[in-house]
Amino acid sequence: MTTSRPAFRAGLFAALPIVLGYAPIAFSFGVAATRAxxxxxxxxxxSVVIYAGASQFLALALVTSGAPALVAAFTLIAMNVRHVLYGPALMRQAGSGASRRHAWAWAWGxxxxxxxxxxGxxxxxxxxxxSYMFGLGLAAYMAWIGGTAAGAWAGGGALDRWPAVSAGLGFMLTALFLALLLSVLSRATLRPVAVAALACTAGSLALSPAWGILAGMLGGALAGLLRR
Amino acid sequence: MSGGLILMAVLAGAANWAFRALPTILMRREARPGGLAARFLAATGPAAMATLFVAALLPELAPAPKAPVPLLAGLAATVLAFLPRRSVVAATLSGALAYGLAFAVMSAG
Structure with a gap:
């Protein structure tokens, strides 16, 4: 395992686009939460306890609609099942010698x-x-919490005078996902990528965005099972 | 602070931790290279990135394109900035900057 400050700092730096993407969304969440x-x-x-963007916005809708706490909790839990694949997929790419001694902590992020x-x-x-995982995860987590606090404190309309800034910040996560997709794109990954994109589009348009995400991830991963 | 809100948050947060950490902690052995599990896991990352990109893009396009010129400018700048050094940071910032600038130009025009 590489446990070093440079690796931690590299993780912090690599989190920059995530920080810039998270801050405005978390800000919006803070605004929406106080409005609710x-x-x-x-x-x-x-934001500290759940730390999952879409789930938190859904939590607001559930709370304001008067849904019982347990029903709301299980709805939120169902939204994040996809995360079970991330750790094993990451460790597989990391190789057999990769340490996971502190995974109980960094995997939260x-x-x-x-x-x-x-x-990528x-x-x-x-x-x-x-150490890199700690740096990457910590910066993103702090941006999420800080953005929420700023949004809750500022209230609505903070970016209304700067529509172009708001638009650019709103595009940040789309640009980040595209850049991340480019970073893992290769001839070997073309089929899972194409199947995932098609399944996500079909699921989103026919059912809902949540179903689209599930269909895309499962469809793309299953496409990887087919031999060339 | 409402007790129901705390209960909901703690249950959802505990499940999130379990989903993110337990599969990594409990993974006792590597998937056999070339086996079903290895191929499934290898495809998971690219599939997740493609899915999340499409999920982020779709609201911009459907039911009708919201801001096609800024969108094209943002996507093109992201790709062009990524290619020279394969830097995710540079690509993301360039894409957002191009989108914001194109949005400002279109709004002014």
Missing amino acids: GLTGAEAVML LTDEVFGQAL ALARGQRFSE
Whole structure:
């Protein structure tokens, strides 16, 4: 295992696009949460404890609709089942010698974007390091919590005077996912990528975005089982 | 702070931790190279990235394109900035900057 400050710092730096992507979304969540009647402390608590973007926005809808806590919790849990694949997929790419001694801690930060960034780094030839994972995950987590707190504090309309800035920030995650996709794209991954894109499009348009995401991930992963 | 809200958050957060950490911690052995599990896991990452990109892109396009010129500018800048050094940081920032600039130009025009 590589446990070093440079690896930790490299993780922090690699998190920059995630930080820039998370901050405005978390800001929006903070605004939406206070508009939904939550206090600033409750909004931040949701970001600290749940730490999953789409789930948190859904949590607001469930809470304001008066859904029982257990029903709301199980709905949120179902949304994030896809994350079970991320750790094993990352460790497979990291190779047999990769340490997972501190995975109980750094894996908490294994969101879609952190997973994509880490996988892309490995695909570009970087060695797996738990310190790097800590740096990457910590920066993203802090951006999420900080953005939520700022949004809850500022309230609505903070970016209304700067529509172009708001638009650019809104495009940040799309650009990040495209860059991450490019970083893992190769002849070998073309089929899973194409199947995932088609399945996600079909599922989203025919059913809902949540079903589209599930269809894309499962369809693409299953496409990897087919031999060329 | 509402007790129901805390209960919901703790249950959802505990499940998120379990989904993210337990498969990594409990993975006792590597998948056999070339085996079904290895091929499935190898395809998971690219499939996830393609899915999340499409999921982020679709609301911009359907039911009707919202801002086609900024979108094209953002996508093109992301790809062009990625190619020289394969830098995710540079590509993401360039894409967002191009989108914002094109949005400003279109709004002014």
